[in-house]
Amino acid sequence: xxxxxxxxxxxxxxxxxxxxxxxxxxxxxxxxxxxxxxxxxxxxxxxxxxxxxxxxxxxxxxxxxxxxxxxxxxxxxxxxxxxxxxxxxxxxxxxxxxxxxxxxxxxxxxxxxxxxxxxxxxxxxxxxxxxxxxxxxxxxxxxxxxxxxxxxxxxxxxxxxxxxxxxxxxxxxxxxxxxxxxxxxxxxxxxxxxxxxxxxxxxxxxxxxxxxxxxxxxxxxxxxxxxxxxxxxxxxxxxxxxxxxxxxxxxxxxxxxxxxxxxxxxxxxxxxxxxxxxxxxxxxxxxxxxxxxxxxxxxxxxxxxxxxxxxxxxxxxxxxxxxxxxxxxxxxxxxxxxxxxxxxxxxxxxxx
Numbered sequence: 001x002x003x004x005x006x007x008x009x010x011x012x013x014x015x016x017x018x019x020x021x022x023x024x025x026x027x028x029x030x031x032x033x034x035x036x037x038x039x040x041x042x043x044x045x046x047x048x049x050x051x052x053x054x055x056x057x058x059x060x061x062x063x064x065x066x067x068x069x070x071x072x073x074x075x076x077x078x079x080x081x082x083x084x085x086x087x088x089x090x091x092x093x094x095x096x097x098x099x100x101x102x103x104x105x106x107x108x109x110x111x112x113x114x115x116x117x118x119x120x121x122x123x124x125x126x127x128x129x130x131x132x133x134x135x136x137x138x139x140x141x142x143x144x145x146x147x148x149x150x151x152x153x154x155x156x157x158x159x160x161x162x163x164x165x166x167x168x169x170x171x172x173x174x175x176x177x178x179x180x181x182x183x184x185x186x187x188x189x190x191x192x193x194x195x196x197x198x199x200x201x202x203x204x205x206x207x208x209x210x211x212x213x214x215x216x217x218x219x220x221x222x223x224x225x226x227x228x229x230x231x232x233x234x235x236x237x238x239x240x241x242x243x244x245x246x247x248x249x250x251x252x253x254x255x256x257x258x259x260x261x262x263x264x265x266x267x268x269x270x271x272x273x274x275x276x277x278x279x280x281x282x283x284x285x286x287x288x289x290x291x292x293x294x295x296x297x298x299x300x301x302x303x304x305x306x307x308x309x310x311x312x313x314x315x316x317x318x319x320x321x322x323x324x325x326x327x328x329x330x331x332x333x334x335x336x337x338x339x340x341x342x343x344x345x346x347x348x349x350x351x352x
Contacts, residue, residue, distance in 0.1 A: 009142035014071025099124025191315035204239030206329020247275035256289035
């Protein structure tokens, strides 16, 4: 199976996923194997929602729609054109996936297969319903994928390299356990926004998307703001209002109530608007329904500070602050070449 065959298969998968967009689910007559997979995938979406309360339909369809937009021939070619794909070496790459947001491990899955390797997947129990059916769809549109995709709940065995995502604690275990294998080990990271006070309402409403999408559970979700000393939060809270209905989600509301009670009992200073709390704090990782903020005095000094802590940061949302910044509202729309932790997965896979 050559690279073009692999690209064609993922383009067809993108066509399939395009039926499940963020506004509606609509079957298309032109999509291959819909008779076998369309209703089955709808059922898996239902199971995913029932199994994980954070995976509501809005977030599931947003994630799927994002992958449908990414898996086009032009996007795949633009992503892959910089690499030198050799003859297939067919190494087995183990992937230990996180489960914080829907299909969070799909990029690693895609990268391994598009590189010509076999994949051995250990899914998170929080996100186990969607990927196996998509893998089966790939095997139908490109039969040569059969035998190259394996899922397991058991201890990983017989693999040549590993990509593992977890917390800082599990990363230490991964680093020890996989010390004799080529590996990408991912730890906790958070995303931040640098504000000046001159942001437009449109930019701040984009920031609201960066904060609330996936209930703030993604590593690309903004959990910390850096603001100038004289910053006024009036426009910020006005922009956040577009997400006010998030408080009607029971799991989110429970976390909001719990964290608010903790802050009040601890007599912490914080501001809140009925569905979001903001609190001055040095940490990058904030609890659900909370965004931390920290004041800065000087932009140049802030750049130096953030550079020294870059291992903790996934994305920086800002305007004309840094070269690799993300525009407001775009953190949850990464391109195929926007690698987690800035580690080039394809380069790693081609070097094994």
